Amino acid sequence: MSDTVQDTNSFVLSDPELFTELQRLASARMMVLPEDTQMSIGAIEYSRDDIVQHIKDGDDLGKQIMNMQLEYLQDLAGGELYKDE
Amino acid sequence: MNKTLLITRPNHDLVTNYLFFWSQPVIALAKEKRFTLHDLSSKTATRAELEHRLASKEQSLIFLNGHGNSTVVAGHDDQPIIVWQENEGMLKGTIIYARSCDVGNTLGKSLVENGALAFIGYNRKFVFMYLSSYTTKPLKDPTATLFLKPSNRVMQSLIKGHTAKEAFLKSQREMRKNLRMLLSSKSVKENQSIAFSLWSNIRGQILLGNPNASLINN
Numbered sequence: 379m380s381d382t383v384q385d386t387n388s389f390v391l392s393d394p395e396l397f398t399e400l401q402r403l404a405s406a407r408m409m410v411l412p413e414d415t416q417m418s419i420g421a422i423e424y425s426r427d428d429i430v431q432h433i434k435d436g437d438d439l440g441k442q443i444m445n446m447q448l449e450y451l452q453d454l455a456g457g458e459l460y461k462d463e
Numbered sequence: 464m465n466k467t468l469l470i471t472r473p474n475h476d477l478v479t480n481y482l483f484f485w486s487q488p489v490i491a492l493a494k495e496k497r498f499t500l501h502d503l504s505s506k507t508a509t510r511a512e513l514e515h516r517l518a519s520k521e522q523s524l525i526f527l528n529g530h531g532n533s534t535v536v537a538g539h540d541d542q543p544i545i546v547w548q549e550n551e552g553m554l555k556g557t558i559i560y561a562r563s564c565d566v567g568n569t570l571g572k573s574l575v576e577n578g579a580l581a582f583i584g585y586n587r588k589f590v591f592m593y594l595s596s597y598t599t600k601p602l603k604d605p606t607a608t609l610f611l612k613p614s615n616r617v618m619q620s621l622i623k624g625h626t627a628k629e630a631f632l633k634s635q636r637e638m639r640k641n642l643r644m645l646l647s648s649k650s651v652k653e654n655q656s657i658a659f660s661l662w663s664n665i666r667g668q669i670l671l672g673n674p675n676a677s678l679i680n681n
Contacts (some may be wrong), residue, residue, distance in 0.1 A: 379525065410656040414595040417660065420476045420564050420588045421530040421541065425595075442588075449666070450659035459642060459662065 508538035531563030581627035613637035628674035
């Protein structure tokens with residue numbers, strides 16, 4: 379993650395209002411997934427509903443997922459996803 | 464360089480089970496190309512076994528599957544098999560792909576500093592999604608395929624004699640192709656929600672060392 383993205387993400391995660399908005403956004407985006415979707419992050423598997431709960435709890439895993447979502451949305455808006463490598 | 468492939472693929476939990484089966488296409492290609500294969504699978508994915516194979520100094524390509532962190536690659540039952548500041552020098556002269564979390568941060572750099580020709584891995588958590596309805600048939604899992612087929616491309620390219628940089632780029636291109644498919648207007652909403660995790664792997668995949676390292680050039 380670039381320093382600029384990381385700085386922005388740190389800002390979003392530390393601002394209570396933005397944090398809550400990001401929780402809602404990240405949860406909603408995860409709930410679209412099929413119910414039997416599992417996600418492997420690190421050494422652990424999580425169900426879709428596990429992940430949504432972690433996001434709602436705002437714990438380390440929840441923040442990690444929110445960070446990933448935020449980075450993705452920022453890069454999508456910035457056109458990074460459609461650049462050649 | 465000798466045409467050898469050493470692969471570690473533990474199989475003690477659901478995640479390693481997926482990586483275990485998804486390594487099979489890579490192994491099949493290595494056999495087709497008449498590689499000498501050292502398949503440290505399941506309970507043989509141990510530090511002792513790995514070091515025994517590395518001691519011969521005949522290894523060229525190394526494919527590590529399993530859990531990891533910045534300083535460790537793990538094998539069977541999550542026991543460390545490559546540990547920072549302990550045994551990374553044994554991989555001198557090899558080209559390595561570590562399908563493990565975070566290894567690129569510290570251990571990956573140390574592997575190259577200690578003589579590995581090139582290292583491809585991740586500087587963050589390696590993520591993949593899968594469907595619980597496919598856990599008994601991982602190779603047919605359409606969701607996992609989006610992540611693990613491009614990941615395999617790294618090793619498949621190296622086996623075919625491409626450089627580390629070419630292998631890295633081929634994998635990146637395939638991940639981006641999958642990403643664009645997920646984002647296309649023809650894609651269902653559920654697919655679009657997978658995209659963020661695939662993007663994380665694209666962003667987190669790194670190449671260290673000599674980008675021109677290959678079986679042919681070395």
